[in-house]
Amino acid sequence: MELTELKLTARRFGLLQKMGITTLEQLLKTYPFRYESHEQLPFDQWQKGDTVGFAGLIASRPVVIRLGKNRTMTRFTVISWNQELQVTVFNRPWLNAFPFGETIHIRGTYNGEGKVTAMQAQKKPLEEGLVPVYSMTKGMKPADMPAILDKALEHLDQLPDLVPPDLRRRYRLLDKDTSYRWIHRPPDEKRLHLAIRTLKYEEFLCFQCAVQSESALGQRKTPRMFDQALADAFLDQFPYDLTADQRQAIEDVWSDQRRDTTMYRLVQGDVGSGKTVVAMAAIRACELSGAQSAMMAPTEILARQHLKTLQSAGIEAKLLVSSLSRKEKQEVLEGLRTGTVSVVVGTHSLFQDPVEFADLGLVVADEQQRFGVSQRRQLLEKGK
Structure with a gap:
């Protein structure tokens, strides 16, 4: 649909x-x-820095403070929990949005001493329970x-x-x-x-079915051989010890990269479990083999985060997203075509027609379920 x-x-x-x-x-x-978790806790349980939610009566006329560059700060007083709370709302300079004497529903950060910085300030009741953040x-x-x-x-x-x-x-x-x-x-x-x-x-x-289907076709690829000592040195630079699971995942991936059969692996783990280190180890090995890597993310924000992470680990990566200027895009596209760019991070821009690789040897997809089968296939067909 x-x-x-x-x-x-x-x-x-x-x-x-x-x-x-x-x-x-x-x-x-x-x-x-x-x-x-949006629960409206009573005032006596609030701690400085907590996200709090409450309803109350607007007890003062709002005052707008101009901060420059189209930024404003609106302040007014609310009576709630038998307390007088000072509420600050940023970039909502409309006085009629906070009429004196009316009920308002606030969610924001408690700053202590009866002061709240609002993230939401609205007439309708706040959503309670578990609220998703996208x-x-x-x-x-x-x-x-x-x-x-x-x-x-x-x-x-x-x-x-x-x-x-x-x-x-x-x-x-x-x-x-x-x-x-x-x-x-x-x-x-x-x-x-x-x-x-x-x-x-x-x-x-679905992933397992796809792997079995591809395996049945007996697809072959160029084995990616690399200097093991240099690959190990890349991991040794991190200021923490890798977990046993991370080590095993990396060894499995490196082993697959050396084989002549196409690798399909799904790295699964909770947020913060260290999946990105596994991806970086694969990208570094591919780089050492002389081939190119592409890492695709579902949003530009995530792509830029990955770029920063790779660069901080010493991997010279370039960004390819739709917001780049025409000149910037052309420079990256030319580098990918000639092979002077070995690692690229981007969004759906990576599998569009103008993108040509000299020798694409590895594709890493973050949140792979966000990319359709045809989109992933388009990118895979750009490599060997």
């Missing part, structure tokens, strides 16, 4: 295009990167992704059910519709974990 059928505003549709999201499936697989591209507002996903969740019947019923029963998995609803709108933590478990199983199943 195409996103045009969701009847989004032109601005929101453009933002999704900018993020490389073009289908309903890609949108629904744009999972929250974290969840915030990655955003430039120009996107916090309310955009939840509103877009609300529309997308109305069309779950358009999404194929990839897990056979007998496997769902055997492994006590949720049905397709429920798993997507609960990961985007979790009723509670227990049901969120059930949704995550189901969708992880689906991802593993």
